[in-house]
Amino acid sequence: MSETPPDERPSDGREEPPDGRPSANGEEPVDGDDTPPRDGHRVLVPVEILRGEAVPDAVVEALASVSVVVLGYHEIPEQTAPGQARMQFEERAQNELADVVGAFEAAGAPVTSRLVFTHDPMKTFERIAVELSCDSILLLRAAPTIDRLLVPIRGNVNVEHIVGLVGTLVAGTDIEVTLLHVASEPEAVDDAEALLGSAAETLAGIGSEGERIRRTVVVDDRPLETIAEVAEDHDVTVVGESRPSIRDRIFGDPSELIAERSVGPVLVVRRPYLELDEE
Amino acid sequence: MSTDPPAPESGTVTEDATRHEGGTELERTIGLAGGLSIGVGTMIGAGIFVFPGLAAGNAGPAAAASFAVGAVVALLVALPTSELATAMPKSGGGYFFISRGMGAVYGAIVGISLWLGLVFASAFYLVGFGEYAVGALAEAGVPVGGGTMVVVLGVAVGVGLTAMSVTGTENTAALQNVIVALLLLLLSAFLFYGLLDAVGVFGAETVPGTFAPEGYLPVLTTAALVFTSYLGFAQVATVAGEITDPGRNLPLAMVGSVVIVGIFYVLTIFVATSAIGSAALEDAGETAIVEVAREFFGVPGAVAILFAGLLATLSSANASILSASRALYAVSRDAIVPAGASRINLKYGTPHVALALVGGPVVALVATGQTELLAEVASFLHLVMYGLICIALLVIRREDPDWYDPDFTVPGYPVVPAVGALSSFALIGFMQRSSQAVGLVVMAGALGWYLYYARDVRLKGGFGDE
Structure with missing residues (x-):
């Protein structure tokens, strides 16, 4: 299929990507x-x-x-x-x-x-x-506007790739990002804050101004329900694949709940890429 | 792959898809388990649940040998079919191989005969279903008599299955796999107990009686009758375009399903004739195996086997109806019948015309209620195709075209395909005259249609020139 060279890219009011951010267009074969x-x-x-x-x-x-x-x-x-x-x-x-x-x-x-x-x-x-x-798959839903992105983060692993993708998507736009962690017990809140803090830093490092990034830690023993609830206030949810395949992810998996209850699109980051980052 | 790929369904075959120029891909979604399930599921309904009584009545305990003969013939054909299918993993099965190897005349006769052969097979399974339904009603204390009710129930279910095929979009393949696994488990337990019983573990050893009370000719005529029990492996070839990793899974599914059902059939006849004797089996007719289960396990056994028989005949009928619709698609793709025959509707995505062209004749044939005639005509039409498949292999191997590059090659070439062809045709000779006559009329009709409608179609070696 043909690709539009960068210089033909219509001006849509986006800023040019800042230095250090991988160029999504220029290096395409x-x-x-x-x-x-x-x-x-x-x-x-x-x-x-x-x-x-x-x-x-x-x-x-x-x-x-x-x-x-x-x-x-x-x-x-x-x-x-x-x-x-x-x-x-x-x-x-x-x-x-x-x-x-x-x-x-x-x-x-x-x-x-x-x-x-x-x-x-x-x-x-x-x-x-x-x-x-x-590295990811977008499950389409109706999306009149995309202003707010929800990124639930489970643990320390996988964060880098998910955040990298989110950063690439939102750089040069006005999209707001909510980083969410659901802690099962109050004692874990400090760790969670630190986790989201470093994720926010990474995000800011690839071109998202700090004020567009919100961090939320919720204590609840039903993480999926909580994510689904928070997702209602957002336009797109970005989730990491937690089982070996997208099939499981959609049909037999916790995130079924997220995908089902979400009125907006869900971006699923595939597991092989997440595992790659763990190494 | 070949540089000059087969038309009209050309394209590059990979393990998971067929890729056509223009970037359109056809996903392959049926794995080895699915392929085996199609083969076994289509076959097992007949051999175990309908034929034992008829076969034992004709040949006595030697009916086990009849089933063994059938299995050998089926294997001799399944091996060449596997080679051709791995070289041409396309929808259409035997029709596709024969039309490409031997030309449009043979293709047209086989393609149309395959459609009608499957129609006869489906009708046969539905009559079997009717027998089991009546048996189940009787067991439940609702004796409804035989004959008419069998036909009425068979017709009703035939109409229902066709309607479901047109409108149903839910995934029934998974259900089919479960049903087949369940049947095999149930039958294994049944046969295991039966074998122990036959060798005397539960008391006196039972003897099946004189092995071949009627002599050995009935062994062969019975083999011809029960060959309907071995038609399913060719149905695997009709979905060859949808099987994943076709080079490996097609031969395994076809040969594997013949071996599995062959073993089950032979053991079933041995156990059945040992348990209650040929005469009692003959009296029990199509549902004889239920009486065997009753002998072993009482009413619960009879109920379990009745239930299994309902499932098995239903799944066989359903699989055959779907295969027949595929067969029509294959001939319409090559313009041997009008393209309208395989049109699909966008609403359900199903080929409603083809399904109606299958379901209609099926229901009409069920109404005749002629189990043996239906079975033999189905076998007749399939055996003609099987013989020609073997010949097509010989022809293609001799011509050795560039595109021919099978992943699986038949062992014992050229003896296996040659004997396969001869034994297929020979088996036809042992059928009843009436079945042979109906079969010949169908084939003559197919030839007439070709001469009337499709005389200009050229398919032989037509891999490049559509």
Whole structure:
């Protein structure tokens, strides 16, 4: 798929990224379908094509600073051979996908796209995410505006990659970030403050002014319920994958609750990348 | 992969998807367990739950040998089919291989016969379901008599299954896997007890009686009758385009499912004839295995096997209806029948026309209630395809085109495919005249259709020229 060179990037009032921040655009390989972004982030955006799912403008804008893989997928029941659906719907699906890709390109993001007919969307997400080295996957929901991002942080591990991605996304925008930790007991609050403090520092280090970062520590023994409640006041939630796969994450996993209750999009940071950071 | 990939479903095959030019991908979602479940699930309903009574009535305890003969023939075909499927992991199975190896005439006859063969098979399973449903009602104290009620229930379920296939979008594959696993567990326990009983652990050793009371010819005619129990492995090939890691999983699923059900069948007949004798089995008819369970475990055993029989015949019927719809898709893709036949609707994403073209004839055939005729015609049409699959392998190997690069190669080439072809055709010779006549009429109809509608279609070696 084509990519818009940086100099053609339409001016959208964003500041230029400050020094030290990995350039999301400049270092993209020219025809970079399968090559992973060198040090930027790459977000997989599955779009249920042919069923009228649209990518909200606010999402397109928010992702303008990272590499994006648009995965147009059409789920077919097992009574139907995937080739059968392809024979009939391919052209229409390709057209719809081209529209979505066009929107991302207009916003300036380097875009790759895939169209898949599948019986099992979760398997497809996982496969494409691995093939195209996406470090996160955005589960679309309606998003009229994106002003506030919620980043629940569980523990010391994984923080760096998640925060790095968040920093890249919000740099040069007015998006506010809430770092949230749910402590199970009051004694853990100090540690949590320290944890969020260092996360906020990292975030500020890659271009987010301090006043846009809020830190919240809540003491509650039902962390997921709490996260879901706080998420209601935010537009997008960023969560780290806690099980080996996105499939588990969505169907058999604590974050099911977050994804289900969230009215806004959920950005899931994939586990292999998180583990990489742990080392 | 080949540089000159097969048309029209060309594209690069990977373990998890088929990638077409233009960037469109088709996800592969059926693993080895799913493939085995399709094969075993399609087959086990017939061999264990419908045939034992009929087979033992015809051949006595030697019916076990009939099932063994069937298993050998099925294996001789499953091996060549595996090789072709790994070289062409596309939807359509036997039709695809034969049309590409031998040309459109053979392809059209086989493709249309496969659709109708599966229609006959589905009808056969549904009649079996009706027998079990009536048996279950009788067990529950609602004796409804035989004949008519069997047909009525079979027809009702046939209509229901077709309607569900058109409108249902929930994932039933997982359910199918569970059902097959449950059936295998239940049957293993049943057979284990039965074998111990037969060798005398629970008292006197039971003898199955004279092995072949009617002589050895009935062994072969019975093998021809019960061959319907071995049709499922070809259904694995019809979804070859959706199997993950096809080079490994296709051969394992096809050969594996034949071996699994073959062992279960032979043991079941041995246990059944040992337990209550051939005459009693014959009297019990299609639900004979229930009487065997009753002999071992009393009413709970009978109820368990009735329940298992309902599940097994239902899953076999469902799998066959879906396969038949795939078979129609394969021939319509190649313009042998109008493309409208495999159109799918956006609302449910299902091929409603093809499903109706399967469900309608199925229901009509169930209404005849002719278990043996339905089974033999289904076998007839499949055996013709099996023989031609073996021949297609011989033809393709001899021509050795560039694109032909199977991951699995048949052992014992060329003996295995040659014997496979001969034994498939030979088995047809042992069927009843009426079944042979109906089978020939269907094939003649298919040929007539080809001459009328699809005479211009060229498919042989048509990997590049669509």
